[in-house]
Amino acid sequence: MIEAAVDHSLKQGPKAYWTPDERPTLDEANAWCKALTGSHYENFHVATFFLPKEVRPHFESIYAYCRVADDLGDEVADTETAKGLLTAFGEMLNECYDAPERSMHPIFVALRETVVACDLPREPFLDLLVAFQMDQVKTTYHNMGELMEYSRYSANPVGRLVLMVCGYREETLALLSDKVCTALQLANFWQDVVEDAERGRRYLPGEVMERCGVDEGQILGRVFTGEFALMMQSLVAETRAMLAEGGVISQHVDGELRVTLDLFRKGGEAILDGIEAQGYDVLRGRPVVTKAKKAMLLAGALWAKFWAGGKR
Template identity: 65%
Template sequence: MSETSTTDYALLGAPTEYLTPLERPGLAEAQAWCRDLATAHYENFHVATFFLPRKVRPHFESIYAYCRVADDLGDEASSAVIATRLLDTWGAMLEECYDAPERSMHPVFVALRETIAVCDPPRQLFLDLLHGFRMDRYKREYESWEELLEYSRYSANPVGRLALWVCGYREESLAELSDKVCTGLRLANFWQDVVDDAERGRRYIPSESMLRFGVEEGQIEGRVFTPEFRAMMQDLVARTRAMLLEGGALRLHVDRELKVVLDLALKGGEAILNGIMRQDFDVLRGSPMVSKARTAGLLVEALAGKLRVGMAT
């Protein structure tokens, strides 16, 4: 990676590794930076991109890098005010990438410019993600299921829409199915991370669900599992599973290589929900981690699908 400037006031307060380099990197260097970031922060993402056609992998990696840096700028800043300023700056750098790409210096935007030139993804999807990251700093709890869906509209769904766009799918009907998959995956992660989120001062279980099933506000913090809490989690898991199932119809409309990746994501979400069910919906005793054996099995299944695609072409 290029040497970075410690006097980069545009991103002052950001992690050092995210500062803009003194010299503009070349495209290959910028794409390598994004690839390294994807590998270092989320190995499963890098594994998933292996199952995609080689020509689109750099685009997925540049999109991931944009999201990863933005997420860290919002989440790791020392205050909500600083987080907002950093995210606003990141948004301005995105606008520059679209409108005056020759001025882009950060490796993320040098790489992302190539994705924009080749695939022409809608700018608003990237801006929507920034709105979702801002919400993470200012909104700590959710009143209704609809509020959760609205949050996912910004924080999760743009990623799926960008993935479809990069792969050449522009139909709104397919994007809406992707929204269901992305929202379902986000909700599944919320349900398994109830305790961790509570320790960070966040509650994604809707207030309306707690009221409906008679769950008290302090039960999460106190880890008080009751039949009422079990019934609430059963309902939330069932609704999330139905959403993933409905969104899974997307598999019928994409090519076989993208279908392999989609299957991997859907089975990962199902594994989380099944893990919650296996521990009798008691997420208060800790996250129901997907076993290494199950994770390996999902990857083997995906690899087998990749090989079948190769043999058929």
């Protein structure tokens, strides 16, 4: 019944996400997740390429879960439909843990193998769904504390899953990862101010806006002022400091994981650099990481990967 409900609802969305009529084999499920991962040029997909080949299928199943869940929340126009889809997706996750033989969707056939092989708890996966559900009902944030709480569900679980798949379960490392992941989430918020506003969402903390003399109308009206620049400058500086604090995690993991974590962190720094280069005017257009900058980051990561391999 769970799979049928999702299959029916997704006919309003991407057909690629529908549940198949027959249960896929593990190889077919892994291939489905790999194809989905390869079709999205995003930090998670690119960065995990630098991890050992044997763990990549696990990251592809995790990515597929995150990607589809995110799309169910963001790409379905009707709020109630999106909420229902996310609830059903959570039930499918529980089925993956409690009655895996009943799972029909390739995501959960592949994810089951990852869960067993890496001994992953279900909480991080459920936490991500909490964030996507929050997006359906909470559209503004009053202070940084609320954004931190949101990031606890939307971003931090991914970092913790990355660590666990690579064999790291120390809470001290997880807390450092949380700082990096929260900072990456905030960097994306600062980058996407206009895009989020067009979706009816505002992640700029209202308390900070008020303190800096910035009002809601400036965002949709794209009215850039000195006050707006000072606000963004302070938010970028705070986020950059958080990235640096969490970035010391790289000193406590093996070489190949270090390459991946550093690439995540440097990607966030590149977003902040882009905002700064634009004079903090995120209202005139979305700051982007240039192709040249991406190429430099990837070249550096490749060099670091080969160096790490040579040290083993």
